[in-house]
Amino acid sequence: MAVGYLLMALAVPNSLYIGSMVVGVCYGVRLAITVPTASELFGLKYYGLIYNILVLNLPLGSFLFSGLLAGFLYDAEATPTPGGGNTCVGAHCYRLILLVMALASVIGVGLDILLAYRTKEIYAKIHASKQVKKASSNLS
Template sequence: MFSPPAQGEDYTILQALVSVDMLVLFLATICGVGGTLTAIDNMGQIGQSLGYPPKSIKTFISLISIWNYAGRVTAGFASEAVLARYKFPRPLMLTLVLLLACVGHLLIAFGVPQSLYAASVVIGFCFGAQWPLLFAIISELFGLKYYSTLYNFGSVASPIGAYALNVRVAGYLYDVEAARQHGGTLDGAGDKTCIGVQCFKLAFLIITAATVAGALVSLLLVWRTRNFYRSDIYAKFRDAGK
């Protein structure tokens, strides 16, 4: 279990799960997906707290869905194109996506007027872009023999990140601010609606910091896989077909 093959060869499930590469990838994904998913899940309340009309809030949700799809397609196609042509490592593409997501988080945190439209586009795009990169990296580093199991393990980053950043950070801080505005307590009865930039400001500053940390962690994976992505990672498939 602790003697894995070279990167790109078929790992066993246990070899992949205890590898440093998987741990780094998993941590980066928790930070990235957790942050963008928090923004998506709370977009209605974010729009309400910043004074947007219901029609605009529906528009934000539509923009997120459209750009989520665009992110998935773009990340898959673009990362493959630059990898084949320039040996641009896929983990570095993931780093760039995480840094781009920080722009959307900061727009929400500071409540820049009318910026939630742009934030919806950025958040939707980055949320979608992370998934094809995550699953492609897993298949390339750990092989395809147990890919279906490792694919689902990678998906676990979503609920973990959502719980940590959505429930424990954004949800808790929203309730604290709502209770402060209405002169109540967190567990007391009364209006729990929060109005103003302060409702999500601290939460999304924390989420931005977590996403930056995820980007820095992903740079460790870039460094660890630098020789692998400089090589011809598809050579074994061409050789097997001869």
């Protein structure tokens, strides 16, 4: 996702289209892996609650990044117009917010790697127990 945001921030020809496609695919993959991740890490007892907490970042991030931060940074880049509003034309208007979103994506990847490292032993135990069950069922 960070690559998509960086492509959009570079503002080379067609980078908006390619960057948007990369970010869109990443959001789709993220939504697809949330379901099995929630069930594997936390079980199914409180699955609905946990899943909703995991997908809460979509509207919350939308509000924080798009509503607040992007609006504030756009207004900082824009020039006042005679009618009392602000206007900004060009790639520089959103470059900083795209870089901030790329940084947030890199931080997210770091946290994903940390989660993978911390759950490595749990998955090894789950895999070993499945192998033992499979071996015992083959002996029967």
